[in-house]
Amino acid sequence: MANPTQPDWEALARLPAFHELLAAKRRFIVPATIFFLIYYMTLPVLIGYFPEMMKQPLVGKVNGAYLFAFSQFLMTFGMAWLYMRTARKWDAMEHALLASIESKPNANA
Amino acid sequence: MPSAITPMLSAIQFTPALWMFLAFVALTLVITYFSARKATGSASYFAAGRSIKGWQNGLAVAGDYMSAASFLGISGMIAFKGYDGFMYSVGFLVAYLTVLLLVAEPLRNAGKYTMADLLAYRMSPRPVRAMASLSTLVVSIIYMIAQMVGSGVIIKELIHVEFAPAVVGVGVLMLVYVVFGGMLATTWVQIIKALLLMGGAFALSWLVLGQHDYSMTKFFHAVAHADYAGTAEPKNLLDPGLKFGAAVNPWGPLDFISLALGLVLGTAGLPHILVRFYTVPDAKTARVSVAWAIGVIGVFYILTTFFGFGAATVLEKSAILTPDGKENTNMVAPILAQALGGELFFAFISAVAFATILAVVAGLTMSASTSFAHDFYSNVMHHGKESKPGQEVRVARITAFFVGAVSIAIAIFMGPTANAAFLVGLAFAVAASANLPVILFSVFWKRFNTAGAVAGLGTGLASAIILILLSPNGIFGKAGAIFPLENPGIVSIPLGFLGAWLGTILSKPDPESEAKFAELNFRAQTGLGAEKAGSGH
Numbered sequence: 322m323a324n325p326t327q328p329d330w331e332a333l334a335r336l337p338a339f340h341e342l343l344a345a346k347r348r349f350i351v352p353a354t355i356f357f358l359i360y361y362m363t364l365p366v367l368i369g370y371f372p373e374m375m376k377q378p379l380v381g382k383v384n385g386a387y388l389f390a391f392s393q394f395l396m397t398f399g400m401a402w403l404y405m406r407t408a409r410k411w412d413a414m415e416h417a418l419l420a421s422i423e424s425k426p427n428a429n430a
Numbered sequence: 431m432p433s434a435i436t437p438m439l440s441a442i443q444f445t446p447a448l449w450m451f452l453a454f455v456a457l458t459l460v461i462t463y464f465s466a467r468k469a470t471g472s473a474s475y476f477a478a479g480r481s482i483k484g485w486q487n488g489l490a491v492a493g494d495y496m497s498a499a500s501f502l503g504i505s506g507m508i509a510f511k512g513y514d515g516f517m518y519s520v521g522f523l524v525a526y527l528t529v530l531l532l533v534a535e536p537l538r539n540a541g542k543y544t545m546a547d548l549l550a551y552r553m554s555p556r557p558v559r560a561m562a563s564l565s566t567l568v569v570s571i572i573y574m575i576a577q578m579v580g581s582g583v584i585i586k587e588l589i590h591v592e593f594a595p596a597v598v599g600v601g602v603l604m605l606v607y608v609v610f611g612g613m614l615a616t617t618w619v620q621i622i623k624a625l626l627l628m629g630g631a632f633a634l635s636w637l638v639l640g641q642h643d644y645s646m647t648k649f650f651h652a653v654a655h656a657d658y659a660g661t662a663e664p665k666n667l668l669d670p671g672l673k674f675g676a677a678v679n680p681w682g683p684l685d686f687i688s689l690a691l692g693l694v695l696g697t698a699g700l701p702h703i704l705v706r707f708y709t710v711p712d713a714k715t716a717r718v719s720v721a722w723a724i725g726v727i728g729v730f731y732i733l734t735t736f737f738g739f740g741a742a743t744v745l746e747k748s749a750i751l752t753p754d755g756k757e758n759t760n761m762v763a764p765i766l767a768q769a770l771g772g773e774l775f776f777a778f779i780s781a782v783a784f785a786t787i788l789a790v791v792a793g794l795t796m797s798a799s800t801s802f803a804h805d806f807y808s809n810v811m812h813h814g815k816e817s818k819p820g821q822e823v824r825v826a827r828i829t830a831f832f833v834g835a836v837s838i839a840i841a842i843f844m845g846p847t848a849n850a851a852f853l854v855g856l857a858f859a860v861a862a863s864a865n866l867p868v869i870l871f872s873v874f875w876k877r878f879n880t881a882g883a884v885a886g887l888g889t890g891l892a893s894a895i896i897l898i899l900l901s902p903n904g905i906f907g908k909a910g911a912i913f914p915l916e917n918p919g920i921v922s923i924p925l926g927f928l929g930a931w932l933g934t935i936l937s938k939p940d941p942e943s944e945a946k947f948a949e950l951n952f953r954a955q956t957g958l959g960a961e962k963a964g965s966g967h
Contacts, residue, residue, distance in 0.1 A: 330948045361521075362687070368686065369674065372670055376669045382666075386670045391732075393524055397724060
């Protein structure tokens with residue numbers, strides 16, 4: 322940082338643009354986290370308590386248990402891709418926010 | 431070649447495997463030599479000058495993470511237990527969503543060298559750092575002993591060096607990387623290892639598929655009728671339940687859930703993984719590096735399908751049993767390589783296994799010594815001031831030496847029969863129960879305070895260790911176990927969160943911590959004022 326004095330963090334944290342950034346992150350991260358944790362934890366629950374159902378072959382010899390496990394890999398890749406894509410919008414918001422702080426030195430005093 | 435291994439040379443056979451080991455060692459020592467010339471100053475030594483590129487760090491994270499337990503352990507577990515072994519592969523990958531979505535970016539933005547930097551940000555630094563440093567050392571040393579014991583056993587089988595000299599050899603090499611080369615050398619050892627491991631995994635999978643005419647249909651048909659050359663009833667290895675099924679163990683299904691929880695939440699609390707995010711220039715690069723890690727780690731664990739299940743379809747059961755008839759889980763992958771690709775391919779896969787061990791052990795030593803030097807020595811004992819320039823790095827080098835010596839000694843004392851899976855499970859459980867709750871609360875909960883952080887770390891650490899000691903793997907054995915599950919996560923993780931929460935609400939609100947929340951929150955979410963690349967110390 323160019324400015325050696327401590328910025329007024331309380332004031333920065335009250336900026337509407339910062340709240341928009343937080344809200345945007347929350348809108349994605351909270352449901353995404355709930356989704357992947359539930360999707361993942363469903364696997365051991367189904368396998369542990371409904372093994373006969375999961376043993377049914379679905380594609381050739383490949384059973385439901387393996388397909389569901391394999392889908393976890395695809396889910397992880399997909400979720401990571403979605404996160405990377407969404408995060409680009411946050412970067413733009415963050416960039417605008419930091420630029421507005423730089424241009425208003427009084428907020429930094 | 432380091433002089434420490436010279437006396438052993440006369441006693442061992444110069445097999446192709448040994449030559450490949452030595453080639454890897456020589457290459458990494460050259461890297462260490464060049465890194466050592468760059469490693470001056472704390473940011474350079476502890477965080478590779480924050481100059482590592484996103485894809486490089488992604489490979490290094492993968493190299494730091496995919497331990498010998500993953501490569502050798504999982505292929506063996508799948509070969510013997512089928513589907514249930516594959517579940518480790520799934521959990522080890524999904525865990526990276528926790529890292530990506532919740533931890534990597536705030537940690538990079540608000541910290542400097544260690545996990546405790548984030549925790550101590552708005553708390554009373556000394557008690558929080560002392561506890562976080564303790565938890566880091568516990569996780570790292572336990573994890574490291576598991577790797578050292580594994581390495582001794584594997585090296586003995588691969589190139590016929592006895593257990594104790596093998597452990598000492600690995601220990602000395604890892605110390606050379608860490609003490610002289612710091613984070614930069616460690617990073618490159620991990621990157622090279624990740625590339626070798628992926629190459630080995632692809633080659634092994636391709637050879638296995640070749641045994642089934644490169645047909646997925648034929649491959650899965652063979653897996654569904656794996657009969658180990660008539661020594662047992664044909665089994666469908668795609669069916670779950672051979673390890674965790676209710677028929678095998680009434681507590682199995684619950685143990686499985688507990689394991690899954692520990693895996694998915696533990697990774698984001700492993701100190702040697704977290705410190706890797708300080709080696710990149712900013713939070714965006716940290717994010718890119720997790721995405722790379724997810725790609726590499728995901729492909730690797732998908733490939734365990736072929737070389738894990740494949741081993742059961744290609745090898746005869748007698749080939750993967752020890753002379754006294756026990757399941758030789760750690761040797762399944764190398765034996766498969768020998769059967770399909772001959773002596774030279776066996777040598778290559780053995781060298782990959784060796785590289786894997788070294789890279790992980792170096793990463794663990796690095797995180798343990800960084801935490802001791804930065805958190806405990808500099809901040810707890812000396813209130814965050816360096817008495818002399820370079821003091822912190824000097825202490826870290828000395829600590830690395832002690833951490834290495836202690837791990838070597840404990841690994842030799844525990845001997846080749848120590849249960850490595852038990853130790854790794856304990857490390858994940860402690861990471862998930864002690865570290866993750868306080869990391870999340872620090873970033874997301876304004877009211878969180880020093881008492882809560884200390885209580886959370888303490889409860890998580892103590893409950894995970896006590897439950898493991900009382901488990902079937904613990905001090906009373908299978909028969910006398912007081913706690914029926916092998917994996918404590920399902921109890922100890924909620925206890926860690928509960929401890930952090932109760933510690934906070936039962937203590938007085940801390941206005942200073944709440945005031946600094948605005949600062950931490952703003953920094954963690956925007957990266958304002960984050961440690962920059964090449965910012966020295």
